[in-house]
Amino acid sequence: MNHDAYDDNYIRGILNSVKSIAMVGASPVNVRPSYFAFKYLAQRGYDMIPVNPGHVGKSLLGKPFVGSLSDIGRPVDMIDIFRNSSHIMPVVDEALTLSPPPKVIWMQLGARDDAAAEKAEAAGLKVVMNRCPKIEYGRLSSEISWMGVNSRTLSSKRAPIPTQGMRLSLNRMSVSGGTTAASDRAAKNKSEPT
Amino acid sequence: MTDRLPGFSTLAVHAGAQPDPTTGARVTPIYQTTSFVFNDADHAASLFGLQAFGNIYTRIGNPTTAVLEERIAALEGGTAALAVASGHAAQVVVLQQLLMPGDEFIAARKLYGGSINQFTHAFKSFGWNVAWADPDDVASFERAVTPRTKAIFIESIANPAGSITDIEAIAEVARKAGVPLIVDNTLATPYLIRPIDHGADIVVHSLTKFLGGHGNSLGGIIVDAGTFDWSKDNKYPMLNEPRPEYHGIRIQETFGNFAFAIACRVLGLRDLGPALSPFNAFMILTGIETLPLRMQKHCENAKAVAEFLAGHPAVASVNYSGLASDKYNKLARKYAPKGAGAVFTFSLRGGYDAGVSLVSKLQLFSHLANVGDTRSLVIHPASTTHSQLDDEAKVRSGAAPDVVRLSIGIEDKEDLIADLEQALSA
Numbered sequence: 001m002n003h004d005a006y007d008d009n010y011i012r013g014i015l016n017s018v019k020s021i022a023m024v025g026a027s028p029v030n031v032r033p034s035y036f037a038f039k040y041l042a043q044r045g046y047d048m049i050p051v052n053p054g055h056v057g058k059s060l061l062g063k064p065f066v067g068s069l070s071d072i073g074r075p076v077d078m079i080d081i082f083r084n085s086s087h088i089m090p091v092v093d094e095a096l097t098l099s100p101p102p103k104v105i106w107m108q109l110g111a112r113d114d115a116a117a118e119k120a121e122a123a124g125l126k127v128v129m130n131r132c133p134k135i136e137y138g139r140l141s142s143e144i145s146w147m148g149v150n151s152r153t154l155s156s157k158r159a160p161i162p163t164q165g166m167r168l169s170l171n172r173m174s175v176s177g178g179t180t181a182a183s184d185r186a187a188k189n190k191s192e193p194t
Numbered sequence: 195m196t197d198r199l200p201g202f203s204t205l206a207v208h209a210g211a212q213p214d215p216t217t218g219a220r221v222t223p224i225y226q227t228t229s230f231v232f233n234d235a236d237h238a239a240s241l242f243g244l245q246a247f248g249n250i251y252t253r254i255g256n257p258t259t260a261v262l263e264e265r266i267a268a269l270e271g272g273t274a275a276l277a278v279a280s281g282h283a284a285q286v287v288v289l290q291q292l293l294m295p296g297d298e299f300i301a302a303r304k305l306y307g308g309s310i311n312q313f314t315h316a317f318k319s320f321g322w323n324v325a326w327a328d329p330d331d332v333a334s335f336e337r338a339v340t341p342r343t344k345a346i347f348i349e350s351i352a353n354p355a356g357s358i359t360d361i362e363a364i365a366e367v368a369r370k371a372g373v374p375l376i377v378d379n380t381l382a383t384p385y386l387i388r389p390i391d392h393g394a395d396i397v398v399h400s401l402t403k404f405l406g407g408h409g410n411s412l413g414g415i416i417v418d419a420g421t422f423d424w425s426k427d428n429k430y431p432m433l434n435e436p437r438p439e440y441h442g443i444r445i446q447e448t449f450g451n452f453a454f455a456i457a458c459r460v461l462g463l464r465d466l467g468p469a470l471s472p473f474n475a476f477m478i479l480t481g482i483e484t485l486p487l488r489m490q491k492h493c494e495n496a497k498a499v500a501e502f503l504a505g506h507p508a509v510a511s512v513n514y515s516g517l518a519s520d521k522y523n524k525l526a527r528k529y530a531p532k533g534a535g536a537v538f539t540f541s542l543r544g545g546y547d548a549g550v551s552l553v554s555k556l557q558l559f560s561h562l563a564n565v566g567d568t569r570s571l572v573i574h575p576a577s578t579t580h581s582q583l584d585d586e587a588k589v590r591s592g593a594a595p596d597v598v599r600l601s602i603g604i605e606d607k608e609d610l611i612a613d614l615e616q617a618l619s620a
Contacts, residue, residue: 031442031443033447143247144247148455151264159214177209178267182391182419185421186423
C-alpha cells in the first residue's frame with residue numbers, strides 16, 4: 001500500500017462505507033481542529049464517539065467521552081487518531097484487541113507511523129495516514145473548492161448543495177483532476193529524513 | 195471512475211467549474227454579491243472561526259472567484275490558490291505572510307519594472323528589505339542569504355527581455371537556506387512552464403496578462419505548491435503561531451498542505467483588502483479556456499517576428515530565447531520546450547530616437563503599458579515601465595535606452611511583420 005498518495009477511490013470507499021468513527025484525542029475546546037473536525041463529521045451524519053481519558057464524564061456535542069477504545073462497548077467502523085506520530089502505536093495495538101476489530105485506522109494530518117500501519121494492514125484493516133477526513137470529505141464532495149483548494153476532481157454533473165446535517169454524495173460522477181504531486185513528494189521526503 | 199489524469203487543455207476548460215449546484219448553469223455564473231446568508235448563528239460562528247467551508251463576504255472569498263482559484267491551482271499543480279485584485283496585490287499578500295519588519299528577501303534583478311519599484315520603495319516602509327541578485331549568476335543568490343532572509347523571488351521568463359531563469363538551480367539555493375522560492379510565472383503561464391515541477395514553493399501571477407489574455411481585466415493570483423514545511427524552526431510566525439484573531443488556531447497545523455493559501459486569504463486578503471471583482475474573475479476564467487490555443491499562436495508568431503527582426507539591417511540585436519543563437523536558448527529548451535513566450539526586446543542601431551520613431555510609425559502594434567494581450571503591443575521601457583530606475587539599473591534589468599519591447603499577439607504573423615517592416619524602413 002502506497003501511503004504517500006492515495007487513490008481517490010480508496011478514500012471515497014472508506015468515507016462511504018464507515019458509519020461510526022471513534023476519534024482518539026477529540027477535544028472539547030472549540031478552537032482545536034480535533035473539535036471542529038469532530039463537529040463537521042457529526043454534521044455529515046457519522047456516528048461520532050469522542051475518546052479522551054481527560055474528559056470522561058463530560059460530553060462533546062451531546063456524545064459522552066469515553067476513556068479508551070475498549071470502553072466504547074460496541075463495534076466501531078473507524079478509529080480516527082488525533083495524536084502525534086509518536087503516540088500512534090499504542091492506539092493501534094489497542095484497536096487490534098477490539099472484537100470485532102475496526103475496519104479502518106485513520107491518522108490525522110501530520111501523523112504518520114509506518115510500522116503501526118503495517119501492523120494494522122497485516123490484520124486486514126485499511127489505513128490512511130497524514131490526512132484529515134474533514135478535508136477529504138470536503139474535497140470529494142467539492143465543498144472545499146469554495147476555499148480555492150485544488151479538489152483534484154472534474155465533473156460535468158451538478159455539485160451537491162450542502163446543508164446542515166446532510167450527507168453529501170462522494171460518488172458523484174467525477175474523474176481525476178489536477179495533481180498535487182509536488183506536495184505529495186515533499187510530504188514523503190519529510191517522513192523519510194535523509 | 196478512473197485514475198487517468200486529464201491533460202492541460204482539459205483542465206483549462208473544466209478544472210474548478212462544475213455546473214452550478216442551484217440552477218444547473220453550465221458556465222460559471224457571476225456571483226455579483228458582497229455577502230452570503232448564514233444558515234443560523236452556529237453556522238456563522240463556524241465560518242468566522244475557519245471551522246467550516248463556506249462563503250461569508252466577497253472580500254474573503256466568492257464562488258465565481260473560487261472557480262478561478264481552483265482552475266489555476268490545478269493548471270500549476272498546486273494544492274490551492276487565492277485570487278486578488280492584481281499581480282502587485284499578490285506580491286504584497288505573499289510577502290506579508292513571510293516577512294516581519296526588519297526581515298529580508300532576495301529578488302532577481304531582472305524583473306518587471308513595477309515589481310522593482312514595489313520592492314525597493316513601497317516595501318521599505320513596511321520594513322521589508324530586498325537584496326538583489328543576478329538571475330544569470332546563481333552564486334549571487336547564495337551570497338545574499340543572511341539569517342534574516344525569508345524568501346527568494348524570481349520570474350520564470352523575466353520581463354522585459356524574455357530571458358529564462360534557471361528555476362531548479364535557484365530552488366536548490368532556497369532549499370539550502372530553508373526559505374520558500376516564489377516564482378512570478380506571468381510571462382510563461384503554466385502552459386509553457388510549471389515552476390512547481392522545478393522546485394517553486396509559491397507561484398504568483400498577474401492574471402491581467404496571458405492568462406486572462408484579452409487585455410480587459412486586472413487580476414492576480416497566488417498558488418500554494420504545498421511543499422514548504424512552515425512548522426520548521428518557527429521562522430514564519432504568521433503560519434506557525436496561534437492566531438489571536440482566530441481564537442488561537444495555528445494555520446499550518448489546521449490546514450496542512452494548503453496552509454499558505456489559507457494564510458494569504460484569512461490574514462492577507464481579509465485584512466489588506468485587495469479583493470478581485472467576481473466580474474473580472476469571470477472574464478479571466480473565460481480567457482483561460484483558450485489559454486493553450488492562444489499560447490501556441492503567441493509563441494509561433496513571436497518566433498517568426500524575432501527571426502524577421504534578427505535579419506533586418508536596422509536592428510542591432512534581438513533578445514528572444516526561442517532563437518537558436520540566443521544566450522538563453524539552452525534554458526528555454528529545458529524549461530519551455532513548447533515555446534519561449536511572446537514578450538521580448540530588441541535594440542535598434544539608431545538608438546533611443548530610432549525607438550521613439552518606430553513606436554510612432556507602427557499601425558497594428560499598440561503603444562501601451564501591458565503585455566499578454568490578443569493584440570500585439572509595443573513599448574519603449576526606458577521611458578515608461580522602467581523609467582523610474584536609474585540608468586545603470588535600466589541596463590541591468592534589460593531596459594537600456596535603445597531597447598524596444600514587443601508583446602506579440604495572435605494576429606496573422608505576416609501582418610505583424612509587414613507592420614514592423616514599414617515602420618523600420620520609413
